[in-house]
Amino acid sequence: MTVLVQETAPERAPARVLARIAGVGTASTAEVHTQSEVLEALGVTDPKVRSVFLNSAIERRHLTLPEPGPDGLRHPEPQGDLLDKHKRLALEMGAEALLACLQNAGRSLSDLAHLTCVTTTGFLTPGISALLIRELGIDRHCSRADIVGMGCNAGLNALNVVNGWSVAHPGELAVVLCTEACSAAYALDSSMRTAVVNSLFGDGAAAVALVSEATAPSTPADPSTPSTSPGPSTASGDGPRILKFASCIVTDAVDAMRYDWDRDQGRFSFFLDPQIPYVVGAHAEIVLDRLLDGTGLRRSDIGHWLVHSGGKKVVDAVVVNLGLRRHDVRHTTGVLRDYGNLSSGSFLFSYERLVREGVTRPGDYGVLMTMGPGSTLETALVQW
Structure with missing residues (x-):
C-alpha cells in the first residue's frame, strides 16, 4: 500500500503593522530672556533664590512676560488674562509646529486624518484641536483628541495612544502636538517656593507625525520582541x-x-x-x-x-x-x-x-x- 503525503508550504508569519515617525516640527515664542534677565525682571535679590536660577544649567528661555509696571518690575497677571495668554500662545506656537512637522514629513494639512493636542499650561473648551482645525482650515472630519493636565510626561502618553490609532488605520497620517505656554502658568514672585518653577520652564510647541503600514515579517514576529536586524518597511519617512x-x-x-x-x-x-x-x-x-x-x-x-x-x-x-x-x-x-x-x-x-x-x-x-x-x-x- 502506497501512502501519498502532500507537502504543504511552511506557514509564514503574518505581516506586522508598526507605526513609524514620519516627521517632526517645533516652535517657540519670540520673546527670549536669559536667566539673569528673568532675575532682574522679577526683582529677585535673595542670594539663595538667585543661585537656583544661575545654577540651573539653563542659559535662556522663551518667555512672554507681562509688561513692566511703573516701578520697572513685572507683576502677576490675573488668572483670566493668563488663560487668554495661554489660548493665544498655544495656538500660535501649535500652528507653527504642526505646519513645520507636516513639511518635514512631506505632507500637507489635507493629509491629516487624526490630531491629538497636549497641554497642561491652560484649560480651554473647546480644546486646542478644535480651534486649530478651524484656524488652519483642516478637514472638519479629522479625528481629534485633547490631553489636558498630565504634565511633562504627557507627550509620550499621547504618542502611545496615537500609536494605537495609527496601527488601526494603516497608511493614514496622525499627529501628536504638544503646545505649552508656560508663561501663562507662572506665579511671579521672588520666593523660594516658586524659585524652582520660575527658573525652569519655557514656552514651546512640538509636533510629531506617525504613519503605519504593514512591514515584512521578521524573526521574532512579535513587535514587542524586535529582531536585531531592521527588516524592510514600506512605512513613510526615514524615522x-x-x-x-x-x-x-x-x-x-x-x-x-x-x-x-x-x-x-x-x-x-x-x-x-x-x-x-x-x-x-x-x-x-x-x-x-x-x-x-x-x-x-x-x-x-x-x-x-x-x-x-x-x-x-x-x-x-x-x-x-x-x-x-x-x-x-x-x-x-x-x-x-x-x-x-x-x-x-x-x-x-x-x-x-x-x-x-x-x-x-x-x-x-x-x-x-x-x-x-x-x-x-x-x-x-x-x-x-
Missing part, C-alpha cells in the same frame, strides 16, 4: 518604528509635582517637590528594565537616548542611575540650556536635534523617556 511602551507611576509621590489652585495668589500655580530628582532617578531603572524585558536587548544595545529636559538634577539622576554617558544626553542638556523645561514637548525638541545631527543608522535602537506628575515615568523603544 524610527515604534516598538514598545512602558510606564511606571510612583503613587507614594502623587503630590510631588502638581499644578493646582494657590489660595494666597488667587490663581493656579506649579509646585515641584525638591526630592523629585531622586524619586525619578530611583525609578528610572525599574521602568527601563520593564521596557527592555522580553526584547533580548541590553542597555548597551541602545544607541540613542532622548530624555525629557526636566532640569539639571533630574537629568543627572537619570544619567547616574542608568549608567549613561554625558554624550548620551547631549540633546537633552542642549535643549535644557537653550529653552529650559518645555514640559510635554521637550523630548521632541531633542528628537529633532538628533534628526538634524544625522547620526542614526538603520537598525539602531533608541529610548524615549519622559517624567512628570503622578509621579510618572514614561518610556518608548524605537528602531530606525
